[in-house]
Amino acid sequence: MKSPSYNRAIDPYTSHLMYGYAVMPATKGSPNPAAAWLRRVEAFDGPAYRRIALALEAAVAEGELQAGDQIPAQREIARLVGVDFTTVTRAYGLARERGLVEGTTGRGTFIRSRTDDDETGLVDLSMNLPPQPEGLSLAGLLRETTGAILARTDPATLMAYHPGAGSLAQRTAGAAWLAPTLGAVDPARVVVTGGAQTALTALIDHLTRPGDTILVEALAYPGLLATARRRGLTLISCHMDEEGLEPEALARLLTTQGPRLICCTPTFQNPTAATMGPARRAAIVEQARAAGVPIVEDDAYGLLPAAPLPALAALWPEGVFHVATTAKTLSPGLRLAYVVTPPGRAEGVAATLHAIAQMPAPLMAAVVTAWIREGVAAKLLAGVRVEAAARRTLAAELLPSAVGGAESLHVWLPGAVATPTARERGLALVGAETFRAPGAVGEGLRISLGAAGKRTALARGLRELAALSRS
Template sequence: MVDARDAVLPAGAGWLRRVAAGEGPIYRRVFEALRAAVADGELSAGEQLPPQRTVAGLLGVDFTTVTRAYALAREQGLVEGAAGRGTFVRRRAGEEEAGFVDLSMNLPPQPQGLSLAALLRETTAQVLARTDPATLMAYHAGPGSLAQRAAGAAWLAPGLGAVDPERIVVCAGAQAALSAILAVETAPGDAVIVEALTYPGLLAALAARGVRAVACPMDAEGIMPEALAERLAATGARLMVVTPTWQNPTTATMGPLRRAAVVEACAAAGARLVEDDAYGRLPEQAPEALAALAPERTWHVATLAKALTPGLRIAYVAAPDPACAERLAAAGHALCQMPPPLMAAVAAAWIREGTAEAILAGVRAEAAARRALAAEILPLAVGPVGCLHVWLDRAVGGSAEGLSLASAELFAAPGVQAGGARLSLGAPGKQAVLASALRRVAASFT
C-alpha cells in the first residue's frame, strides 16, 4: 500500500491521508479513515467520494479492497450510492430519526451527480488564489463589478435575451432586491397590485414599507389581465408584482398570450412591473420573461437560491435602464450595505465557467424525479413537470401529523380567503423520506 500522507491528492480525496499503515486488513483501515473524516467534518453530508478505482490507484491496492471498504461504509450508514451517480456521504437528517418531515421550506434539491460542498471549496480556493483577500472582503458599494454584472446578464439571457450589463444589479438575495425596488418605486401609503396568493416575503416587505397590497384574482395561468386592469384603474397603483413561472404557491404558469396581456394592461395604466422570476431558469426551456416584452417598465428579479442553492445569497436584477440600476444599487446599499463579496465572486465564476449550468441540470434531474414521485403518490397535487413544489386546493387532514406544510393562509393577500397547502418537494434529504411524507398526506384524504 502507498503512504498517502505526503502525496498530492485530487479534490475530495484528502481523507486518504488518514489511511494508517500497520496491521489489520487494508479495507478496514480505509473504512476507518473514511469514518474519521466524516466524524471530524472533513467530509460533509452530500459530498461525493472518489470512484473506487481512483482510490485503489492512489493507494496502490486492489480494486476489491476499496470495494469492501465502501461496502462496509454503506452498511454502517456512512455513505449511500446510486447507479450512475457515484458514492456520497449520507445525509443524516433529523427528519429520518424523529419522524418529522419539513415540506414547508421551498428549497431546490441537491443536484444529482454533484457535490456542492466540493464545488464550493474548489471555486472559493480559486477565487482567493487570484484575488487579494483584503480587497475581496472590503466594502463594495454599487451594483457589482463589471464581471459580476456580465455574469448576471449571461444567467438571465435564456429568458430575457441579450441584456446590457449596465442594467444589471447584483443583490444580496431576492428579498433584499424586492425591498430595494419598493424603496425606489413606492412611498408609504401607495397601492401595489399583487397576486391573490403570493410570496409571504413580499407581503412582509410591503407591510414594512407601509404600502398597501391590493389582491388581484388568479386562474390556472396566474394573475388575470382584466382584473389587473380594473384594479390598476381603481387604485391608481403604478406598480404590480408577479411571478409568471411556477407561481408561488399555486404553480400557475403564464402562457405567451397571458404574458403579453399582463404587460399590455400595465402599459395602458402607465404602471411598472416587478417580475419575481425565482423559478424561471428551472424549466428545460426558459419561458420568455415579461422583461423581454417590456424591458423599459419591468424590474426582473432572478435569485440563485431556487435554481442552484439557497446558501448562495445572490440575486440578479435587470433594471428598466442604467439610471434605474444606479438608484436600485443605492437603495440596496442603504438596506444591507452589499451582497456578500465572496458569494458574488463564486456565483460569477460558476456562471462564467459553466458550473452553474451543470448544477442547474443536476437540480432539474432530481426535481423531475421528485415531481414524478409526487404525481404517482399524490395525483391530486397540481404542478408542472420538474416543479419544486406542488399545490393542493384542500386542507390536509390530521393523519399528516408530523409534517410541516405551508398552508394557504401564509400566502393570502389582504382580504383573500383561501384553503389549501403548498408542499415543497426539495427539502427532504432523500426521495424515500419525501415518498413517505407524501403517502401520509395522501392518506389524510381517504
C-alpha cells in the same frame, strides 16, 4: 393549550412566532444554555415525555440546537422540568426513534448529524428550496472554487466593502446567466445583490411611498406581503386562475385602484405553482403598459424549466424590474440575486440596495461569478432540473390531486388545510393562510418537494399527506 401547527414559513420576520407558538419563559431558572430549549415544553399538549421530545425537535428544527450539541443528562432534565427519571428516559427514547439524538455511554447525549440516508424524523414539505443536484457535490465544488479564488485574489480586497451595483465582471455574468429568459441584456442594467428578499425590499422602497397601492397575486410570497405592510402600502389582491394573474381582474383593478406597482411571479408561482403561458404574459404586460404601471417580476423559478419562457422584462424592458435569485436554481446558501432594471434605472436601485444591505457577500458573489463563467452553474442547474423532475413525478404518483408544472419545485394542494395531526404524523406543512393577500379567500397547501434529503423520505411524507387528506 392547543398543539402548534409548527409551520416553518409562517412568518420569517417574527422568529419568536415562526413555529406557531410564543417562546415560553425559561424553565425553573436553569443557568445551562444547553437546557434553554425546555421552555418549549409548555407549548405542547399530551404526556410529559412526548412534550419534552416535541420541544427538543422544535429546537433542532429552529436551529437553536445543532448537530453535535450536547444536551443535559436525563436526571438534570427531570429536575428542571419537574418529572421523574423514567419520563425523561421515554422522551429521549422517542427523540432517538425520530433520529434527533444519539448517545454513547460515558459521553452523554448529542444532537445527531443528519445525512441524506436519514429515514426518520420530520419530513419537511414546507421549506421551498432546490434539491441536491443529481450527480454533483456542492461541497466539493465549493471547496475547489473558493480555494481557487483565494489563491488568485488578495483576501484583504475580497473582504473589503464593495459599493455600487457589482463589478463589471459580476454584472456581465448575471446578464449571461439570465439570457435564456431575458435575451441579450446590457450589463449596465444589472444590479448584484444579496438575495431576492433584499432585492424586493429595495425595489418596494425605491418605487413606492407610504400610502401607495400595489397589486399583488391573491396568494403571494409572504416576504413581499410583509415588506409592503412595513412600508405602509395598501395591498390589493388580484384574482388568479390556473395561469396566475387573471387579465380581466387586473384590468378592472388598474382602472379603479390607481396602483403604483404590480408584483407577480410568472413561472411556478409561489405558492400555487401556476405558470403564465406566452399569451397570458403578453396580455399582462400590455395592460400594465397601457396603464403606465410598472411591474416587479419575481422570477425566482424562471430558469428551472428546460425550455424557459420569456420573462415579462423581455416583453417590456422599459417597464419591468426583474428579480432572479440563485437560491431556487442552485442553492439557497449562495444568497445572491440579480435585479435587471429598465434602462437608466440601475444606479438608483443600486443606491437603495446599498442603503439597505450595503453589498452582497463578496466571496459568494465571486463563487457564483466563477461558476457562471466556467460553466459550473449550468451543470448545477441541469442537476437540479433532473432531481426536481424526478420528485415532481413522484408527487404526481402519490398526490395526484396536487397541481404544478412538470419541473416545479413545489405543487399546490387546493382545498387542503394544515392540521395539528400533520405534525404528529411527522409532516411540516405550510397552508394558504401564510400567503393570503388582503381580501383573498380559499384554502390549500404548498407542498415543497426539494427540502427532503432523499426521494425515499419525500415519498414517505407524501404518502402520509395523502392518507391525512383522505381522512
